[in-house]
Amino acid sequence: xxxxxxxxxxxxxxxxxxxxxxxxxxxxxxxxxxxxxxxxxxxxxxxxxxxxxxxxxxxxxxxxxxxxxxxxxxxxxxxxxxxxxxxxxxxxxxxxxxxxxxxxxxxxxxxxxxxxxxxxxxxxxxxxxxxxxxxxxxxxxxxxxxxxxxxxxxxxxxxxxxxxxxxxxxxxxxxxxxxxxxxxxxxxxxxxxxxxxxxxxxxxxxxxxxxxxxxxxxxxxxxxxxxxxxxxxxxxxxxxxxxxxxxxxxxxxxxxxxxxxxxxxxxxxxxxxxxxxxxxxx
Numbered sequence: 001x002x003x004x005x006x007x008x009x010x011x012x013x014x015x016x017x018x019x020x021x022x023x024x025x026x027x028x029x030x031x032x033x034x035x036x037x038x039x040x041x042x043x044x045x046x047x048x049x050x051x052x053x054x055x056x057x058x059x060x061x062x063x064x065x066x067x068x069x070x071x072x073x074x075x076x077x078x079x080x081x082x083x084x085x086x087x088x089x090x091x092x093x094x095x096x097x098x099x100x101x102x103x104x105x106x107x108x109x110x111x112x113x114x115x116x117x118x119x120x121x122x123x124x125x126x127x128x129x130x131x132x133x134x135x136x137x138x139x140x141x142x143x144x145x146x147x148x149x150x151x152x153x154x155x156x157x158x159x160x161x162x163x164x165x166x167x168x169x170x171x172x173x174x175x176x177x178x179x180x181x182x183x184x185x186x187x188x189x190x191x192x193x194x195x196x197x198x199x200x201x202x203x204x205x206x207x208x209x210x211x212x213x214x215x216x217x218x219x220x221x222x223x224x225x226x227x228x229x230x231x232x233x234x235x236x237x238x239x240x241x242x243x244x245x246x247x248x249x250x251x252x253x254x255x256x257x258x259x260x261x262x263x264x265x266x267x268x269x270x271x272x273x274x275x276x277x278x279x280x281x282x
Contacts (some may be wrong), residue, residue: 004032006045006118015115016043023131028187033123041112044119046091091117094187097164104162105240106155107182127178135181136171145216152181152209153225158240160233165190165198169205171212199230224248
C-alpha cells in the first residue's frame with residue numbers, strides 16, 4: 001500500500017521497511033501494521049489536536065510536569081512554539097507511560113519509540129498470529145468474565161501504585177490475546193498525585209470496565225472496587241498485589257469541622273510565635 005505521509009520519514013530513516021495495511025482509526029490516532037526488519041509491529045500516527053476526539057485535554061494534562069522552564073512558559077502562553085511543545089508532550093506521555101507500566105507488571109504493548117508523532121510499538125496478536133481483537137468484540141463465559149475482570153482491576157491497581165490512572169479505560173481500549181487482557185491507548189494518562197480529578201478518573205475507569213464485564217457476569221454489578229481501591233490509595237495502604245474484596249462501606253462518621261478549624265487556628269498561632277522568636281533572635 002501507499003506509505004502514509006507521516007510514516008515516510010521513518011521509512012527513509014530505515015526504522016520502517018514496509019507499511020502492510022491499516023489496522024484501526026481511533027479518536028486520537030490512526031494505526032497501521034508495519035514491518036521493521038523481520039518484526040511485524042504497529043505504527044500509531046497521532047492526529048492533529050483539532051482533529052482529536054478529546055475535548056477536555058486540559059483536564060487530563062493537569063499536574064503533568066515539564067522539566068524545561070522555557071517550554072513550560074511557552075505552553076502556558078499558547079504560542080506556536082508552545083502548542084508544538086504541548087503536542088510533543090502529549091505524545092511522549094504515552095511512550096513514558098508504556099515503559100513505566102511495563103516495569104510495574106501491567107500488560108501493555110512494548111514501545112519502540114516515538115518519532116515525529118509516530119509511535120512504534122508491539123503488535124498484540126491472538127493465538128493464530130492475527131491482530132488481537134478488542135474486548136468489545138469478544139464474547140465470554142461467566143467464569144472467563146470474572147477472571148478477566150480481576151486481571152484488569154489488578155492492572156488498574158498496579159497502575160495507581162505506579163502513580164498513574166488510565167483516564168479513558170473501556171472495552172474499546174483493551175485487547176485480548178491468548179494470555180488475557182492487554183491495556184492500550186495511554187496518551188491521556190493521569191498523574192494520580194497531581195490531578196485534582198484523579199478520583200473521578202479512577203472511578204470512571206473501574207466502573208466502565210465492571211459494567212462491561214457484568215454483561216457476562218451479573219454478580220459483578222454489586223461490587224464496589226473503585227471505592228475500595230481509592231480508599232486504600234488515600235490511606236497509603238494500596239499495594240500492587242493487594243487482595244481486593246469488591247466490598248466497601250461508606251463511613252457514617254460526620255467530620256468535626258469545629259475541631260479541624262481549631263487545630264488550624266492553633267497551628268497558625270504556633271507559626272506566628274515561631275516567626276516572632278526568630279525575628280527577636282536576629
